[in-house]
Amino acid sequence: MMQESGTETKSNGSAIQNGSSGGNHLLECGSLREGRSNGETPAVDVGTADLAHVQQQQQALQVARQLLLQQQQQQQVSGLKSPKRNDKQPALQVPVSVAMMTPQVITPQQMQQILQQQVLSPQQLQVLLQQQQALMLQQQLQEFYKKQQEQLQLQLLQQHAGKQPKEQQQVATQQLAFQQQLLQMQQLQQQHLLSLQRQGLLTIQPGQPALPLQPLTQGMIPTELQQLWKEVTSAHTTEETTGNNHSSLDLTTTCVSSSAPSKTSLIMNPHASTNGQLSVHTPKRESLSHEEHPHSHPLYGHGVCKWPGCEAVCEDFQSFLKHLNSEHALDDRSTAQCRVQMQVVQQLELQLAKDKERLQAMMTHLHVKSTEPKTAPQPLNLVSSVTLSKSASEASPQSLPHTPTTPTAPITPATQGPSVITTTSMHTVGPIRRRYSDKYNVPISSADIAQNQEFYKNAEVRPPFTYASLIRQAILESPEKQLTLNEIYNWFTRMFAYFRRNAATWKNAVRHNLSLHKCFVRVENVKGAVWTVDEVEFQKRRPQKISGNPSLIKNMQTSHAYCTPLNAALQASMAENSIPLYTTASMGNPTLGNLASAIREELNGAMEHTNSNESDSSPGRSPLQAVHPVHVKEEPLDPEEAEGPLSLVTTANHSPDFDHDRDYEDEPVNEDME
């Protein structure tokens, strides 16, 4: 017992070292799975709902415009009559950016949720983003309408008090001009969108639903609003002029997120100040900030303008300032870029906040003994879809695993549903019998580990893998595909918090498995004994559980394809290389290599089952192996070879001398080695 604890302590030291992050993948993949589990309907719903919102916005805007026109006509006809409503609602108390929080707009949280759940395709997200932008523009226009209307009413009140017919007539004239300018704004808006598309800030896919141009054309970009605002307001009282100089600037900001202390905007986005930078990005203020910090500018670094999409080389800071003031002045393009950048930042912030929140919830949950029902997410590895396929097609709901408690599990890109993979409570310690994924000899892959890395590193949840799989994974992850026992121990403690406790138990189990399974080969070298994996033996261990239904096998393979972005990446990588699953290229990338190994093994197994059921061919060799034999360990012909790395030998580099038909059962490697 003492020795075990001593080793455990030593192992813990190394276990704390690695803290690489993999949580995002984990979280996103989990969300993806949740999204998939709900089917494809939500994506469509969101899209249609958003379109409906756009239409609602459009209609509301039309009504507002009509009302405004009617009011203006009434004002022109009735002259000095002012509506009663104006008496009750002073014009200057109109909150700005209220429209930003109108329920028609998808809130950032909702957008965040949509993004995280990945229920929308990139194209749909693009459309959604554009629609949101259109809505924002619409709302900005509405705000402007409101303000303008209230300004007019205020002016009318003043005129009514002062009896100034000339100014009154002037205002009416300006109102007409305002209406005409609105029409121009719509055209400008279209140009603005086209400009965005040209800059690559907005992309509209050919097959994409047409962008709701009409709502967009009803919007107004800040510059135009500012200009219009100046034109409309500057001719009046000096108080208005001076006051609106500031207001005009704020209006620009308001169009984005409201620089005014709007509670709603603050509630909506705690980082609303970020958006307010739009109003700061005037050349004047840039110059001022530069005077304070002579050679420090967030948009300038390494002699390059860091304005998004610019990267213009500026020899010195002065030239940069010149470039900044000339190329990135307050114009349509800069405003659009600013807005896009703002949205990017906003989305990133929201993403971060959401992930933080989720992490916090996870951590909080994991520290509470969970008593959730079995339907909670299970820690499934990459190939759990195989299990699902099997379970969905063969197993009945009654065959659900008996899991006393189900902790919040690592979210992996697997599917939900009946699974043989079970977990115990995260603090479960002791001889809890359970079935793991290795029941189907499911090997874990680096992708699995990577996706659940943070979870298993921090949570004392028993990994849903057999000792054999874990040992194999540890060995395969090593550079030379061989590890000493102690290194295996360290890998366990490093990768899994669960194995930082009860070292005596699991270490004994590790040793037991190493000795028990023929797939683990002990190799003596100068430094001592190392353990390697005999992949052939490991394949032989695969039980033939799955019936040879070709459709099932197809489903299994299909499920792989839809399993995870990592899978997609793998497939892309494979497609890129035009290679089978196991190649030198994949081996060059350890993660991809192991992932390929995992999938290949799954497919091998599936095919193997199929073949073994269809014909009593040798179960020890899968068809893929026949084509691409995977030789894991090649026995050294002489003792000196044993000193070299006994790494996995794949098709690309495996020795032709290897006897594929060698029966490891009849000729145990262990004996040869020793």
Added chain:
DNA sequence: TATCGAGTAAACATTA
């Protein structure tokens, strides 16, 4: 119910 795989525990041997 039998069988099998897996986990756990323990005893024992070997080696550094």
Added chain:
DNA sequence: GTAATGTTTACTCGAT
């Protein structure tokens, strides 16, 4: 002698 390592056996449990 001790600790680490390796082997083997026995037992239990869950799934088939």
